[in-house]
């Protein structure tokens with residue numbers, strides 16, 4: 208039976224729900240304040256796209272870890288089903304620490320080793336192994352490999368998800384913010400739409416219905432021809448969380464600040480200096496990279512910084528994906544579709 212589905216929010220979750228539900232033959236309408244499918248308001252566009260279930264255990268729980276593992280299994284078929292290429296890699300990620308930062312690094316490694324199941328704990332990497340894995344990385348005092356972790360090009364994926372959902376029949380209503388919503392109805396731009404199910408995935412826009420807040424994140428895009436990086440790096444630093452993620456076309460993403468503020472203004476000089484100084488200490492060749500652009504966005508977080516999926520008749524709410532959205536979204540969407548009791552094509556294949 209074909210159901211009428213109204214989705215509030217065309218960010219990462221909104222696009223995934225729209226894709227699966229439209230492919231399963233439901234009548235899907237999606238409402239979002241963005242002027243078009245390419246406008247970059249959603250946090251999903253800004254994300255570095257690391258798919259790191261173990262590294263994220265530093266600030267997440269077993270539920271996020273389990274959703275992350277499930278999503279790692281779902282992403283390949285999903286990406287393969289999209290109409291345009293999306294760079295998705297599973298070459299693991301590296302945790303690195305400079306001499307003198309042993310204390311901070313040890314604390315994180317011990318935490319991850321204690322929380323990760325046997326066989327997934329960080330694996331120490333010798334200097335020689337590090338040179339083989341990442342020849343352009345500076346000699347580091349300490350390095351650990353997290354095998355199996357991945358990364359996705361979020362800009363390519365956001366565009367391809369909307370394209371695929373529209374091709375499957377989902378109707379996107381751009382420049383139409385949802386003003387109010389309830390079980391079985393949404394009101395956008397003064398017009399009420401009735402639905403069998405409303406899916407509220409407005410991220411930080413879901414107030415006051417959800418106790419969500421935005422956590423500011425700043426990120427830097429570089430062009431670094433000649434620099435080779437095979438996998439994401441995270442520097443374990445006493446003060447700054449810094450990661451460096453390779454993208455296609457000789458591009459590198461350096462991120463990210465994590466600031467308790469809903470300020471969406473451009474990146475601060477302090478963040479640029481701290482992020483790039485730390486990144487350059489790991490990859491000296493970055494000195495000649497060119498700064499392409501910077502981006503700032505808000506991670507949607509609930510009070511406990513954990514994701515939540517709430518389902519009542521006629522209404523599904525998913526929010527609080529915080530800093531792990533790309534890591535856990537496919538599995539959360541799969542769970543959401545199961546709660547709705549509707550068929551969805553979560554393996555990426557049309558039914």
Ligand SMILES: Cc1cc2nc3c(=O)[nH]c(=O)nc-3n(C[C@H](O)[C@H](O)[C@H](O)COP(=O)(O)OP(=O)(O)OC[C@H]3O[C@@H](n4cnc5c(N)ncnc54)[C@H](O)[C@@H]3O)c2cc1C
Pocket residue numbers: 215216217218219220221238239240241248249250251252253254255256257258383384385386408409410411412413423424425426462463503504505506507525526527528529530531532533534535
């Ligand atoms: C700097 C940064 C780095 C990140 N790095 C990573 C990473 O490496 N790995 C990872 O897994 N995650 C990362 N994330 C987190 C990830 O981007 C988010 O968790 C994810 O985008 C949340 O998805 P969402 O669909 O809930 O929200 P969003 O993607 O923010 O989408 C919400 C949508 O709702 C719309 N909306 C708002 N108000 C309304 C309204 N009234 N009516 C209709 N629509 C509305 C918005 O326009 C938007 O399109 C990062 C985030 C940031 C900011």
